[in-house]
Amino acid sequence: MTTTLIDEPVLATRKVHIETWGCQMNVADSEKMLGLLQGQNYQLVDTPEQADLIVLNTCHIREKSTHKIMSRLGVLKELKLTNRGLKIAVTGCVAQAEGEKLLKRAPTIDLLMGPGKIDELPRLLEEVKETHRPAVALGFISGRGDHTHETPEEIAKSQAAAFEECQHPVPSLVGRNEISRFVTIQQGCNNFCTFCVVPFTRGKEISVKPPIVMAKVRSFLQQGAKEITLLGQNVNSYGLDLVENGRLTPTADGPFVDLLRELCTIPELARVRLITSNPHDFTFPLAQLFASEPKMGKYFHLPVQSGSDVILEKMKRKVTAADYLRRVQWLRDAVPDMALSTDLIVGFPGESDADFDATLSLVEQVRYHFLYAFGYSPRKHTAAVRFKDVVPEAVKTKRLAALNALQDQITVEINEATIGKTHKVLFLYPSKKKPDCFYGRNAQFQLVQVESKASLVGQELDVCITEANKTALVGTLV
Ligand code: SF4
Structure with a gap:
């Protein structure tokens, strides 16, 4: 008797697409959300079309941020017509600032969460699944930080x-x-x-x-x-x-x-x-x-x-x-x-x-x-x-x-003024466009581009600067 893979329990992987607006703190928040979602068997995908869950992690620092989110939601709404199970979450500062009013303006939202409530994401997703109604968590950080109220x-x-x-x-x-x-x-x-x-x-x-x-x-x-x-x-x-x-x-x-x-x-x-x-x-x-x-x-x-x-x-x-x-x-x-x-x-x-x-x-x-x-x-x-x-x-x-x-x-x-000088550069990533080209930053945070056949990522190396423009310095390894 043979056992097929069909007999094995299969844990379906769900897919999440995350769009992040604004500052590095929002990037860190998105990474934290991704960590929590991976714990729930979600896998990150590049496009909203591939996703079962779309997270719009928003920024409220500039004018028209709400307007931008509304227009993005208008586009994403179309995906719900072809993917009935798709859930859309609006998180971050627009969610916090606009509050539940957003749900009235955009019924396509399934989950609304402020930046202080990220730890609650798995629970909120579960709530959406069980109630088929939007789940909301707004307010500032509690527990881990609100010292005045913590026991x-x-x-x-x-x-x-x-x-x-x-x-x-x-x-x-x-x-x-x-x-x-x-x-x-x-x-x-x-x-x-x-x-x-x-x-x-x-x-x-x-x-x-x-x-x-x-x-x-x-x-x-x-x-x-x-x-x-x-x-x-x-x-x-x-x-x-x-x-x-x-x-x-x-x-x-x-x-x-x-x-x-x-x-x-x-x-x-x-x-x-x-x-x-x-x-x-x-x-x-x-x-x-x-x-x-x-x-x-x-x-x-x-x-x-x-x-x-x-x-x-x-x-x-x-x-x-x-x-x-x-x-x-x-x-x-x-x-x-x-x-x-x-x-x-x-x-x-x-x-x-x-x-x-x-x-x-x-x-x-x-x-x-x-x-x-x-x-x-x-x-x-x-x-x-x-x-x-x-x-x-x-x-x-x-x-x-x-x-x-x-x-x-x-x-x-x-x-x-850096041309002809040697700078220590920490290499961070390869160029997406040019092969054999790597980018790093020197101690002054200037972007430095160097060509190399071998990967330089993660290394801190001396680079002699040969060219410079408004956005970057170009150099060769010393
Ligand atoms: S209120 Fe805003 S601009 Fe002023 S210090 Fe705080 S975060 Fe910075």
């Missing part, structure tokens, strides 16, 4: 869950990023800048405890990562909530610098990067750490938003342009060739020509390696929605073009 048992349980999570490899959404992985160390923000929706979509600052961060980093390094980017809405204030709640002992340099110092002792870790920060919470000990720890690299993203004190005050940034430049000086005193990047908002309500000139002047003084500039757009819930003296769109467009032109010129000058 000691809840804390112990949530930390045990976090450690357990570290035992399972968290998948990478993009294979090429395996050398460089994201670890979320902090979520939410207490600053309430008047233009920013983050405190309303991610809640107040909540830090992941240092042992859990260390365990996650070690887990990624065991999977082959060499570079770790620590993520938070405001990494500089990492751990202050833990100190306030008695979970960490206050120290002279503060919990963030302590964490970084501990991370830098891990031999397998080549580089640590940080995204993103607020100059108000940037500390002198952090600047000094760049001088003493080579693994910190020579690059820092320090968002300024405007060069005008009048506008900075209206934005409630809690620093002046001079305060900001002082922090830049701390960094450049610590590491003279420190590369900086920033975020700038052009056309904030009330921004005059003189205010904009102050921004141009600040960019000229700092000489950023690159910057992200956006025309101001009002965000629901924020204080700036009520501000008068709106800057006309045409003026915003003109100012944005002038700012980008100035930065392009600076970037080209900075990049061209």
